[in-house]
Amino acid sequence: MTTQDARGLVLPRYRRDDVDAHPPLLSPGYKSTVARAPRHPLIYLPQRLTEVTGPLLGEGRLGALDHDLTRQHDGEPQGQRIIVHGRVRDGDGRPVPRTLVEIWQANAAGRYRDARDTWPAPLDPHFEGVGRALTDDQGRYQFITVQPGAYPWRNHDNAWRPAHIHFSLFGRAFTQRLVTQMYFPGDPLFFQDPIFNSVRDPKARERMIARYDHATTAPEWALAYEFDIVLRGRESTPFEDEDDDE
């Protein structure tokens, strides 16, 4: 690689998230953060080729029924069927097309199909709790699943996780990679959950709560929730300013 190849490279640049967008890594109410959150401040990394590109994983990763968690086994899973859908956009409102969305969740009784989950709620032989979908050209995705149950954990006295679905998204660049959780409106367990409440900005917390969407319900079959996801947007200022920020 010669230096001549490098001159004049113009890279897109992604906006830095504002400090309250994400939870602080050290959130002592969530006990597991205490020994795991780094103690040194994060070091600012100017975005270079590695950071502005990212894996573009497509159809090859999807099976025909990966988006429908109610039809992955011979029998029907227990619980209330729900349709979960939404749009993935960046902070400028642009759709994020053809990006892989992965979800995983507990069954209707609040139990995960994982050997580590040992609380005595029933396992459902017809529910795996794992889904995958690709956004379309407008950034839209859809899953069919069942309403997950709440479950206890040992973080504090009588601790319960509000019902939630885990979401994992790649976006279009390494900088946009995001793992989050979708919550349900009106959950009475929010007040005591340090993971939900680790996000300090109340408006940012609200974004993690799906909207009940009656228009998308399927009569005599499924309720529906809309969950729009916004990934980081791009800077409009030119790359040449990057070094000035250091």
Added chain:
Amino acid sequence: MSEQLGVMPAQTVGPYLHIGLRWPDGPYVVPEGTPGAFWIRGRIVDGTGTPVVDAMVESWQADPDGRFDHPDDPRGARQPALAGFRGFGRSETDGQGWYRLLTVKPGSLPEPDGGTEAPHLALSVFGRGLLHRLVTRLYFPDEQAANAADPVLGSVDADRRGTLLASPASDGFRFDIHLQGDHETVFFAV
């Protein structure tokens, strides 16, 4: 200028990440048998020295020519010459806190100002107790001249730089990740 939308906050992958994020081919950035392929293995430990058994590492890297098959590589997206090269790897930790990735060494990368970045992997670390992913970089110990000129390594205090260097191992390299403690790995804000 249009109004900016608020980003979705990150949340932990929780203790059951294995059910949703395990891919059988996850650790294979390149297929087994690829010429020049080697293993990167490492252990993730917390501030008490305990292995983190419910974590996951993802890697992203250039191909051996220093290119990305991606529209935002300003030199143009280009399919790698190496058959089966994915650029991306994913490995959950096992019962002793080990992750593993089979890959090849990426090429050097040009910088907009004419400099060069040493071969490196970008790593994301997810886990129970991590409310947001952690980002770090892995550099190679046999690239001393390139490492010495690398702008990212150069921006890190000399006494912590070593946490970004893999060490030689019998079948490739070892790269441990210390979330906390005396040897805390350098993590970046991207």
